Amino acid sequence: MSPQELSHHQAAADDRTLFGFWIYLMTDLLMFAVLFAVYAVLHNNTFGGETGRELFKLPLALAETLILLTSSFTCGIGMIAARRGNKNQVLIWFGITFILGLAFLGLELAEFSSLISEGHTLHSNAFMSSFFVLLGTHGLHISAGLLWMGTTLGYIMKRGLNNSMVRKLTMLSLFWHFLDIVWIFIFTIVYLRAFV
Amino acid sequence: MSSESHTPDGERGTMRSYVIGFILSLVFTFIPYFMVVNHTVKGPALLATILGFAVLQMLVQVIFFLHLGRGPKPKWNLFFFISTVGIILVVVAGSIVIIHNLHYNMAPPEQVKKLVNDEGIAQVSGQKTGACQEVLVNHQVTITNGQVTPAHTTAHTCDTLTFYNQSSSTLTLKYITEGPYPHETYAGETELTIRKGQGMTINLSETGTYQFYDKSQTTTAGDFTINP
Numbered sequence: 001m002s003p004q005e006l007s008h009h010q011a012a013a014d015d016r017t018l019f020g021f022w023i024y025l026m027t028d029l030l031m032f033a034v035l036f037a038v039y040a041v042l043h044n045n046t047f048g049g050e051t052g053r054e055l056f057k058l059p060l061a062l063a064e065t066l067i068l069l070t071s072s073f074t075c076g077i078g079m080i081a082a083r084r085g086n087k088n089q090v091l092i093w094f095g096i097t098f099i100l101g102l103a104f105l106g107l108e109l110a111e112f113s114s115l116i117s118e119g120h121t122l123h124s125n126a127f128m129s130s131f132f133v134l135l136g137t138h139g140l141h142i143s144a145g146l147l148w149m150g151t152t153l154g155y156i157m158k159r160g161l162n163n164s165m166v167r168k169l170t171m172l173s174l175f176w177h178f179l180d181i182v183w184i185f186i187f188t189i190v191y192l193r194a195f196v
Numbered sequence: 197m198s199s200e201s202h203t204p205d206g207e208r209g210t211m212r213s214y215v216i217g218f219i220l221s222l223v224f225t226f227i228p229y230f231m232v233v234n235h236t237v238k239g240p241a242l243l244a245t246i247l248g249f250a251v252l253q254m255l256v257q258v259i260f261f262l263h264l265g266r267g268p269k270p271k272w273n274l275f276f277f278i279s280t281v282g283i284i285l286v287v288v289a290g291s292i293v294i295i296h297n298l299h300y301n302m303a304p305p306e307q308v309k310k311l312v313n314d315e316g317i318a319q320v321s322g323q324k325t326g327a328c329q330e331v332l333v334n335h336q337v338t339i340t341n342g343q344v345t346p347a348h349t350t351a352h353t354c355d356t357l358t359f360y361n362q363s364s365s366t367l368t369l370k371y372i373t374e375g376p377y378p379h380e381t382y383a384g385e386t387e388l389t390i391r392k393g394q395g396m397t398i399n400l401s402e403t404g405t406y407q408f409y410d411k412s413q414t415t416t417a418g419d420f421t422i423n424p
Contacts (some may be wrong), residue, residue, distance in 0.1 A: 184253045
C-alpha cells in the first residue's frame with residue numbers, strides 16, 4: 001500500500017501523532033528560549049576574560065549554518081520521496097542529511113575543543129557557561145536526531161518503507177527543521193551579535 | 197519537476213517550495229553575515245537588522261519547510277506555535293529588561309561609581325560622591341597610529357576628556373591607577389573601546405595621575421593628571 005492510499009482513519013491517527021510531536025517541539029522551543037534568555041543576560045559577564053568578539057570565528061559559524069540549512073533542504077527532499085514510497089531516494093537524501101549533520105557536529109565539537117584547549121571552559125565565566133549550555137543543548141539535540149535518523153534508515157534498509165516508517169520520517173523531518181530554526185537564532189544572537 | 201506541484205501531497209510540500217525556501221534561507225543568511233562583516237550599518241541599528249533577518253529566516257523555515265498552516269482546519273499546530281512564540285517573547289524580553297535594570301541599579305562598587313558619575317548623583321547615603329553636576333572644560337587627546345597627542349594632560353575634577361581615534365584600527369584603552377583603587381580602572385571604567393574615526397569621552401571625577409595604554413600596542417600610552 002502506497003502512502004497515498006492511506007485509509008481516512010489511519011490518516012486521522014497520523015495527524016494526532018504529528019500534533020502530539022508538534023506539542024513536544026513547542027515545549028522544547030520554550031526550553032531553548034529560556035537558554036537564549038540566560039545567554040542574552042549573561043553574555044557580557046566575562047569576568048575580565050575574552051569576549052565573544054575575540055573568541056568566535058565568523059566564517060566557521062557561517063559554514064556550520066550553511067551545512068545545517070542544506071541538511072534541512074535535503075531532509076525536505078527526502079520527505080517528498082518518502083510520501084511517494086521511493087525507498088532508494090529516501091535512503092539517498094536522508095543519507096546526505098545524516099552526513100551533513102555529522103559534519104555540523106564535527107565542526108561544533110572542533111570549535112568546543114579549540115576553546116577548551118585555550119582555557120575557555122564551562123567554568124571560566126558566566127558568559128562561557130551560558131554559551132556552552134546553549135550550544136551544548138543544541139548539539140545534544142543534533143546528536144539525538146542523528147541517532148534517530150541512523151536507526152530509522154537502518155530499519156528502512158532492512159524492512160522497507162512502510163506507513164509507520166513514513167510517519168517516523170515525518171516527525172524526524174519536523175525535528176530537523178526545528179533544530180535548524182534554533183540554530184539560526186544561535187547564529188544571529190551568539191555569533192553575529194558578538195561582532196556588531 | 198513541474199508536474200510535482202500537482203501531486204496529491206502538494207499541500208504538504210513540493211520540490212518547488214523546498215527549493216524556494218532553500219534559496220531564500222541562503223539569501224537571509226548571507227545578507228546579515230556581510231552586513232556584520234562590513235559594518236554597513238552600525239550599533240543598535242545593525243543589531244535590529246540582523247534580528248529582523250533571523251525572524252525572516254524563521255518564517256521561511258516555518259512556511260516552506262514546516263508547511264505550517266497549510267494542513268486541514270482547524271489549524272491547531274499554528275495556534276500552538278503562535279502561543280509559544282508569544283510566551284517566548286514575554287520570557288526573553290522580560291528577562292532581558294528586568295536583569296538589565298537590576299544590573300544597572302544593584303551592581304558591584306566599580307559599576308556603582310560609573311553609575312554615580314554617569315547620572316551625576318551628588319550623594320549616596322548622606323556621603324558626598326564627588327560626582328560632577330556640570331562639565332567645566334573638555335580636554336582632547338588624539339591617537340594616530342601609535343602617536344598620542346598630547347601625551348600628558350592636566351585637568352581639574354569635573355572636566356571631561358575625549359579620546360579621538362585617528363588610527364586605522366579599533367583602539368582598546370586600558371588604565372593604570374595607583375591610588376586607593378589599585379585596579380586597572382578609572383572612575384569605574386575598566387577599558388574604553390574606540391572604533392577608528394570615533395571619539396569617546398570620560399568624566400574626570402577622581403583626582404590623581406593616571407596612565408592609559410592601548411591593549412594591543414602597549415607602547416601607545418599617555419597619562420592625565422587631575423587636580424582638585
